[in-house]
Amino acid sequence: QVQLVESGGGLVQAGGSLRLSCAASGSIFSIDAMGWYRQVPGKQRELVALIRSRDSTNYADSVKGRFTISRDNAKNTVYLQMNSLKPEDTAVYYCNAEVRSSIVMPMARTYWGQGTQVTVSS
Numbered sequence: 001q002v003q004l005v006e007s008g009g010g011l012v013q014a015g016g017s018l019r020l021s022c023a024a025s026g027s028i029f030s031i032d033a034m035g036w037y038r039q040v041p042g043k044q045r046e047l048v049a050l051i052r053s054r055d056s057t058n059y060a061d062s063v064k065g066r067f068t069i070s071r072d073n074a075k076n077t078v079y080l081q082m083n084s085l086k087p088e089d090t091a092v093y094y095c096n097a098e099v100r101s102s103i104v105m106p107m108a109r110t111y112w113g114q115g116t117q118v119t120v121s122s
Contacts, residue, residue, distance in 0.1 A: 002026040002111045004095045009116030016120075017083045022095030022113055024076040032098040032108045034071060034078035038091035045094065049080060063089075085120045093118050
């Protein structure tokens with residue numbers, strides 16, 4: 001089993017910054033990708049940013065230029081630096097990881113954190 005633990009959420013004023021962290025632990029051989037998703041009530045969970053094993057990245061158009069995803073491979077940890085926050089960034093942010101537990105396993109499994117609330121006041 002693999003566990004993902006998020007931290008860093010909270011309440012911030014518009015224009016402020018937050019840094020989210022997500023640490024993976026458990027049975028891990030390799031992590032192919034880690035990412036951040038967010039969800040608000042009544043809407044589907046959406047990709048915010050992801051980073052792959054060789055550091056290629058993808059960002060939602062709505063956060064490009066404001067958010068930066070990074071990864072510390074030695075710590076199995078992914079970060080999301082969020083700057084110039086807007087009220088529309090308010091959501092529960094979820095960490096995601098694609099994890100291989102063994103060199104024999106051909107496919108990675110998807111794991112999710114429990115989410116951390118980010119609230120941006122106007």
